[in-house]
Amino acid sequence: MSDATVLQQEIAIEQQHVDRVYTRLAELRQDASRAEKEGYRQAGVGTFGALVERDAMVYHAARRRQTLDTEHEGLVFGRLDLLTGATHYVGRMGIRDDASRPLVVDWRAPAAAAFYQATPAEPLGVIRRRMIQSTRERVTGIEDDLLDPDAAPPGMTVVGDGALLASLAKATGTGMRDIVATIQREQDEAIRSPAGGVTIVTGGPGTGKTAVALHRAAYLLYSDRSRFAGGGILVVGPSGVFVNYIATVLPSLGEETATLRSLGSLVPGWDATRVDSTEVAAIKGSLRIRRVLERASHDAVPGAPTELRLLYRGALLRLDAQALEQIRRKVLQRGARRNEVRGTGFDRVFDALWAQARDAKLSGLPEKREFESELADRTDFREFLKAWWPRFTPLRVLRWLADPKRLRAYANGVLSRDEIETLQGSFDALAEHGPTISDVALLDELDELMGRPRKAQKKSRNPFHVRDGVQEVSTFADRQAAARAQQVEREEDYRDYAHVVVDESQDVSPMQWRMIGRRGAYASWTIVGDPAQTAWSGDPDELDRSREKALGTRQRNSYSLTTNYRNSSEIFAVAASVIRAILPDLPLPSAVRSTGVDPVDVVTTAGALPATVRELAEKQLADVDGTIGVIAPVSRRDEMAAWVTGLPERVHVVTALEAKGMEYDAVVLVEPGQIAVDKSGVRTLYVALSRATQRLTTVGTNPDWHP
């Protein structure tokens, strides 16, 4: 029999099983929606016990239906033939037949672990591992690994032509794909790492760190749903572009509950995308800036009234600048939070005025309380208090740093002269354009330093109340669903996450570790990153210390990934040569896939650059099916975006920093020489050079720069 015929036969065998699975899936879906409808119809009748039971059933039916409704392309993707004679199918979710026999085992279940972990050296009771590829409900390919040839029964066939490599060669869409069918052993170990403590995953470009982090989140939700869905999982990535790129992975695994945030959007109210220069980011990211902010948070308000004059029952009550300053300093001593002690500040003003009124022996002076309410009723007095001690928002105080005199005063003795000079001007655009990504961590710090302005207490909502007037007919399922919805929405600045995942962790500054740490005080963590890709140009020890502080004394479990699945070996060779120039001993991952296409380097003149970039992008459009990344130096993004306007949406223009974590089928990297201006620039260039799966073209005006 020819290989092709054997393959077709095996495909037909697997198709039979896959058909059974989809038939069963349709039945389960029907059962679940029937149970759900039935429960709703009967709600409100019967004994309390019967109601609770039925409600619980409805709730489970509703959840089950939701899971069953998720799109299930490639629902079954694996099969294990075991020494015991049993056969297990592995898939995106667990499904049983009507006699409760498993038709598919969920990929996260312990019984599925061997699918990812078995090797010929350690077969874990698996004779043959089979990967099943499908399009919609049709099986299209099979890839076998014979792990224990001696134990193979006669007639066991082995077919396949590299499912992993085939999956890697597929064109990239705009979002990242899940890798559930082809997770590799070293990745699986990190995914199934213990739920507690800190899991640290390191590895070079394209080794699947992001994929591992997201599949780990799905694994945790499966293995302890009440803990992780209840408390919530926070996933932090470097930029909004990146967060959009990874946003579909968890939903494709049937998990919707994780919260995804970029470093610029971790603090409610902000979605920062502006970046500072590397030098400015290093100062704003350093813990020393905290002292600068602390001083600002205690300083007098610009333009605040310097004295208070009040005519009261014919007498002049007066607090001069010195008296007001004394009150302010006294109230703000010992780390008091400005917004929280505002009332105390006002009380001290009343006290000082009361003392004056008493000393003046005014006739008809009422009791102190009456005196205070008389003053409090006066508009001029209220206006004074508001101007003298307003409610502060973090943004308002951060904007004071745009004033060179104030900046110098706050930073004096904390930052060097050069640093102060570098920082100058970097807060100027705050008012008009909002914060930079680094500023967001400073706003969070100020929020902590000043405390919250007291808000009127919101009436707390009863999570079990569904709609007015329908409480008595709502089922337990409705109420659970309402409670869950509220839980998933969470309060705006929710901080009690059960698990925090930090991607591209090498780029998180000390101040940003503080910001993330505040949201993970009770969490277990997964930290993934590659130190060689860091853009941080500040003190590396300070960075390590602040990360360690955020993670606390929790147990550490470390994993390293060694295979680059993204780049062709030809492309990674170029990236490797660049990083080797500054880190000659750095261990690098091996790129497993060769395309036979070498990267291209084009040198041109400044005048011809725009047209050349456009031509090169057009050429990539013809050469590859998927996405094309045009990567620009940070300061030239908009200019270069104009060069390729009007090209199809497959062409994305990003800065070298925004390219962190991203992946494109082809990359046109513009002016690499302008990215690699210093050591941290070389690292950023290394990142940019390792983004492409199929084609890499570098183009610039500097003939001395060579990949």
Ligand SMILES: Nc1ncnc2c1ncn2[C@@H]1O[C@H](COP(=O)(O)OP(=O)(O)OP(=O)(O)O)[C@@H](O)[C@H]1O
């Ligand atoms: N086991 C696998 N099977 C199929 N594809 C994989 C596998 N592991 C990783 N990949 C693919 O390799 C590419 C790189 O993965 P990912 O972005 O997670 O790597 P990374 O280590 O985070 O990279 P970087 O540090 O460069 O940002 C992605 O397209 C991912 O889907």
